[in-house]
Amino acid sequence: MKKLLILLFAFGLFGTANAQFGIRAGYSSSNFTDFGTDPLAGFHAGAYYNFGMGFLSVEPGIQYSQKGHVRIADTGTPAVKNDRLNYVDVPVLLRVNFLPFLNVFAGPQASVLVSRTLEFEDGNTDTSTEPIRGWDLGGVVGVGAKLPLGINAQVSYDVGFQSVNYYNQDVKNNVLKISLGYDF
Structure with missing residues (x-):
């Protein structure tokens, strides 16, 4: 047990020696699967902490992310213009650094729905989050x-x-x- 704790401490110390804190923001295009709607333009912004050992690195992060869709393909009254869902995403990515400047990444992501804006064609809005599950699990x-x-x-x-x-x-x-993004 003592050896395992020393190994974990050494790994953590080595990992933080090569760690980088950063911020990231950008454009998002979101939609629902199999729903007959158009993508919704939005943005995302957040922070990350990347630590690794050359070829591999782990990057947990947290970010605000807009998701949703444009125009439901139905004839309901009043017609929906768009539905913007605002989430806090927590991804944990594994990066494979092929070259000093290029990497690929993948990992799980947990998300929590924090707000919603449903806009109708007649100008009215609805902010209720009740018709949607309050959390989401996915991958990146x-x-x-x-x-x-x-x-x-x-x-x-x-x-x-x-x-x-x-x-x-x-x-x-x-x-x-x-x-x-920008690394500090």
Whole structure:
């Protein structure tokens, strides 16, 4: 047991020696699976902590992310213009650094629904989060590049693993994200 604790301490100490804290923000395009709607443009912003040992690194993070869809394909009255769901995402990514400037990544992501804005064509809005599950589990895959001056760029895709139970319909969040970040 003592050896295991020493090994974990040494790993943590070594990992933090190569750690980088950073911020990231960018454009999001989200939609639900199998729902007959158009993607909704939004944004995401947050922070991350990357620690690793050269070829592999682990990057937990936290970010605010807008998800949702545009125009439900129905004839309901009044017609829905768009439905914006605001989440706090907590991804834990494993990065594989192929070259000093290029990496690919994947990992799980937990999300918590914090607010919602449902806009109707007649100008009215609804902010109730009751018709939607309050949490979501998914995965993230993507590719990133390190640029000069501590700047990084990445393209990622968030895939929902479970239904968000949107008005008792089996739909999942899917989000394309294009981001710029800065390592401190």
